[in-house]
Amino acid sequence: MSETPEMGQEERALLDEVRWGGDGLIAAIAQDADDGTVLMVAWMNRAALLETVRSGYAVYWSRSRGRLWRKGEESGHVQQVVSLALDCDGDAVLLKVRQTGGIACHTGRRSCFYRQWDGQIWREMLPVVKDPKEFYR
Amino acid sequence: MSETPEMGQEERALLDEVRWGGDGLIAAIAQDADDGTVLMVAWMNRAALLETVRSGYAVYWSRSRGRLWRKGEESGHVQQVVSLALDCDGDAVLLKVRQTGGIACHTGRRSCFYRQWDGQIWREMLPVVKDPKEFYR
Numbered sequence: 001m002s003e004t005p006e007m008g009q010e011e012r013a014l015l016d017e018v019r020w021g022g023d024g025l026i027a028a029i030a031q032d033a034d035d036g037t038v039l040m041v042a043w044m045n046r047a048a049l050l051e052t053v054r055s056g057y058a059v060y061w062s063r064s065r066g067r068l069w070r071k072g073e074e075s076g077h078v079q080q081v082v083s084l085a086l087d088c089d090g091d092a093v094l095l096k097v098r099q100t101g102g103i104a105c106h107t108g109r110r111s112c113f114y115r116q117w118d119g120q121i122w123r124e125m126l127p128v129v130k131d132p133k134e135f136y137r
Numbered sequence: 138m139s140e141t142p143e144m145g146q147e148e149r150a151l152l153d154e155v156r157w158g159g160d161g162l163i164a165a166i167a168q169d170a171d172d173g174t175v176l177m178v179a180w181m182n183r184a185a186l187l188e189t190v191r192s193g194y195a196v197y198w199s200r201s202r203g204r205l206w207r208k209g210e211e212s213g214h215v216q217q218v219v220s221l222a223l224d225c226d227g228d229a230v231l232l233k234v235r236q237t238g239g240i241a242c243h244t245g246r247r248s249c250f251y252r253q254w255d256g257q258i259w260r261e262m263l264p265v266v267k268d269p270k271e272f273y274r
Contacts, residue, residue: 010257017252017259027164027178036173041164041229053254085250086259088242092178094250105225113222113231115154117190120147122154122223 007050014053015046019090025061026091030071030104033082033096039104040112042069044093056081058095075135077101101130108132144187151190152183156227162198163228167208167241170219170233176241177249179206181230193218195232212272214238238267245269 007015018026024046030039042060044052048068051059058079062069072078079097086093105112107128114126144152155163161183167176179197181189185205188196195216199206209215216234223230242249244265251263 013258014254029166029175029178031173031175036168038166038168038175038231041166041178041224084254085262086252086254087178087249088244088246088251089249092250094175107225109225112224112226113229114225115223117151117221117223121150125222 011050011053015049017086017090018046018049018093020046021091025063026093028058028060029092029094030058030079030097030099031094033098037111038113039079039097039099039110042071049093052081052095053084058097072100074137075101075103075106075132077103077135079104101135103129103135106132106136108135148187148190152187154223154227155183155186155230157183158228162200163230165195165197166229166231167195167216167234167236168231170235174248175250176216176234176236176247179208186230189218189232190221195234209237211274212238212240212243212269214240214272216241238272240266240272243269243273245272 025043028044029041032039043063045061048059048061058071058081060069078100082096084095102110108130109126109128114124115122116125162180164178165181166178169176180200182198185196185198195208195218197206215237219233221232239247245267246263246265251261252259253262
């Protein structure tokens, strides 16, 4: 793990309990710490999880860009981590977060899960809080 | 998709909007519809999502067993689906469910996310509601 050469005993314990997939990733769910809204799901590798814990802010692995994705690095919509939980088989984490701007989705909506199946179509249920043009320049 | 030969127009709309991964899977998060607790994350293929919508109960794809997993088929801890949402990039769904028995995890706990990082170890935070020996025979 060339990106994170210096680790203490606790940090090794943090990473060693996780069952990293064949691609070195786990699923990471971000949930609003205050009202429980599920905001998004993304991916983490070892470096992302370590930096998340070290910094106190959510850092993911962007599969499309092939690099660490410090959530909010462009939009300003960072996620302060309140708690971090690991699931029973160790291949998913749940982050309870405080979402800056109240917007987790790149479409400008509060949550990425804004389309709901109504029996006929995936209907858009959440409003655009802010036009993405205003926070992606 | 040999498992599901007969589909109506709505069912095709359901499946076509999803961006299935290279392995034919998407992530599926189950959340308690009443209090917002995130219960588990699992996987779905086309057949699993279709059967979930048709039956009204959560059906996943078990990667370890390589077959459809009708959640609760052994334990009785089925999940009645209240709503189904798709995320912005179409590769994850969020199910709000009513969890029979109040136990989603195979360890007998309410949620699979029962270990919380406390800065030193992944500490078990949720009690075992029922010994799994009582529901796996």
